[in-house]
Amino acid sequence: MEYVGAIDLGTTGVRFVVFDRHGNPVGAAYHELTLRFPRPGWVEQDPLELLDRTIAVMREGLSQAGITASELVGIGITNQRETAIAWDANTGTPVHPAIVWQDRRTAARCAEIGGEEWITVRTGLPLDPYFSATKLEWLFAHRPELRARAEAGEVLVGTPDSWLIWNLTGVHATDTTNASRTLLFDIRELAWSEDLCRFFSIPSACLPQVRPSVSTFGRLKPGIIGPEVPIAGVLGDQQAALFGQRGFDQGMGKVTWGTGAFLLTNTGETPVRSTHGLITTIAYTTPDAVAYALEGSAFVAGAAVQWLRDGLGLIATAAETESLARSVDSTGGVYLVPAFAGLGAPHWDPHARGTIVGLTRGTTRAHLVRAALEGIAYETCDLVRAMERDIGSQLAELRVDGGAARNNFLCQFQSDVLGIPVVRPAYLETTARGAAFAAGLARGYWERFESLQGLTGEEERFSPRMDNATRGQLLAGWARAVDRAKGWAK
Template sequence: MQRYILALDQGTTSSRAILFGRDGSVGGHAQQPFRQYYPQPGWVEHDPNEIWESERAVAAQALRESGLGRAVAAIGITNQRETTILWDRATGEPIHNAIVWQCRRTADIADALREKRGVSELVAEKTGLHIDAYFSATKIKWLLDHVPSARERAERGEILFGTVETWLIWRLTGGKVHVTDYSNASRTMLFNIHTLSWDEELCALLDIPMNILPRPVSNSEVYGTVAEGIEGLEELAGVPICGAAGDQQAALFGQGCFTRGQAKNTYGTGCFTLMNVGGAPVRSRAGLVTTVGWSLNGETTYALEGSVFNAGSAIQWLRDELQVISTSHECDILAESVPDSGGIYLVPAFTGLGAPYWDMYARGCVVGITRGTTKAHFARAVLESIAYQVTDLMTAMRQDAGCEISLLRVDGGASVSDLMMQFQADLLRIPVDRPAMVETTAFGAASLAGLAAGVWKDLDELSTLRCSERVFTPERAQYECEELYRGWKRAVGCAQGWVEKK
């Protein structure tokens, strides 16, 4: 019987479970959305119990419908990063909703840190990150400061912190294992990426008790086993959980970017461009961040990363808030009905701008509207806005890397748009390679677990499993693309100037 890896892919808007065979084929799949909470403008929350229940439910469904429960050799987990959960060590109950990576409520905490002399440089040197509300550290501080008695309970050792993979591993093991993998730890702004350990100085700076932090572990090793008696997962009792990585690092791994200089972009709720920079961290000078890619067999691979906060979420905004479209696919259909965006630019800075701008106060805007602007132009402008933001990231990455990037591998839900992928290739002037199997994030988690479980031998074997579905090459004239991009930069200036900074 073929052995399968169960990948749990816990994203920002949905939970998924995918069973991968040794040949990379999908043996079963299930997906379920869960609620988004917006208690105030710019605030985003999730219910941690809903995260767990939705992930448990899709895993149970995938096993039930495939009949492959007995064939599962290992479990790998990938997750929305930076999202912050605090829970009671004894009861397992969250003390508050999770603060999602997109949430901007802690912008004032980040501002105060930046104002302290030398702190920005300290954070950048130790963590590879910029001080921003995006990362977990300010979210932990906010919860400790605002949830009644949370700080006192934390200091007594009654509270645990985790990003989403930590929470899922803790639940799957029946509360026995409290760990975080290096890639997720490197997104907290508390983790020293050189020593691969929590940094006491940074924790003290934010007044975060270190006893709430999980034990950092590599991305491919046995963390624990599934506990008995979990509803729908009874067949998995005793199966090792032995792979974990933040969603973007998992996608880099799943895309087979094992060599220094290889890059990928994931088009999801946000956009995330990562480039493998090898065994030593590269300090960004162009507005990117340095992060742990993965640690495997005692060797750590680092990556440069650029993050766009709102990409696919702009399509969701058209669908859910403006109700211009009824399905995400309709955005493509509308966009293809017009030859261009009619001169309009949409900057989806709904929760600020990420790399390379790092402007927490920027807000979304639309410029260039005329009486002839239609909803089709809006749809096209939304798709183009995603490609423009990735171009911002790639431009910065080329500067930092000091070398040309000759190919961009792509994945994520929005990468199915041929129109957007072609526009992306035109802007970047390089081929854009979309794989035949687009579930690269989940496959990255499965690969890490499969290596630990002996399902795959090494990276060379994994590399043979990737093949391209389509490669988009530049078609539009370069001068025309440069002119369009200059218009985008002017539109970004409008988004940045809208809200007066504190």
């Protein structure tokens, strides 16, 4: 039999999943990844750990599936976006730790540059430390010897997909969805912008070749998993989740609750300019077509639960949060704004910080846990309302995926505060499935997009139970809490 594989390189972990022709997972493996916080606001990772653990899960995933690499028609890659990696073109050695998308070290630089409207027009993105350009600018400013080497092509840069593709195949390439997150890419011309490269002092010679998302990028080097399997399909993680939810038609959208919360809606063949703090980005490209999207990104969602576990020790596992949240009727007036890395859409405040308000002597561990889960739903609600204002219509339902979507309390509360049904697929790792779909299409495993529409599986619906008065009161309290978080680190 033939199968398709998917590498899903996230922020806190990497997995490899093997899918059959029905889109069902037949084997998988997962390893956690290490995040480092050398200074307040800084977030880094070791590129070699990203690579080594990716190769490890590929081998383990094949073993779990009970197949050999010769049975794979192709492998797709999906990855955390915006994270900036630079490496020696001759040795493959990283020249600096990966600067992760959550990193805020360039907040002052972004404020200094100010409102450069032409950048947003060209890229669809606001000027924010979230994106790759100022991370690379910072690296070259603090390591000036690297810029000269980059100009000569001796130092290469890219997002995590490029790092993997280069190490796995020897090809220096990326796809349009990842390129569109750098602040260096013209989303209408589908090419690197020389003007933006000059503005941020990034040598264009060090940037990867940009290819369609649904295309072949290279073949695995011999010995990694055996045969030279094609890498054939690359998408940024949120675009991959939309692809995995089969969001191929205009108006289709989803929210992924992973490390952050990411709302993505397909807007068709023409980019839509947001007037409500969202991002214009690329949903996916084929050799013949491009689909654009509007995206709202909240930097911290599931990571807030990790903080409860690892930072505060309030829980031992994420699974505990559901029963704890249900053990109390409400948060007792407590709001947790998870602005640990600033506020993303629709607020865009890099100086905001995580905030807990409404504490009393009666506040318990359960109240704090419930407030953290409710905070994820509230920030998602902010994204949905901004999206609805931009597209001029209300969503009939919200499709969810990602690890936090396993939490029934969160799904129900999300439906309550939005006032619309929340739909959860049976298989939540839609990011990996989206990468597999892209690889399978590129390799002819599935002949056309329509072939994927029947691969739905079971879904669960959560319908709203909250009255309008309660909803309005809770959302008003959330808005006040967000105002308290804004500008805290100025």
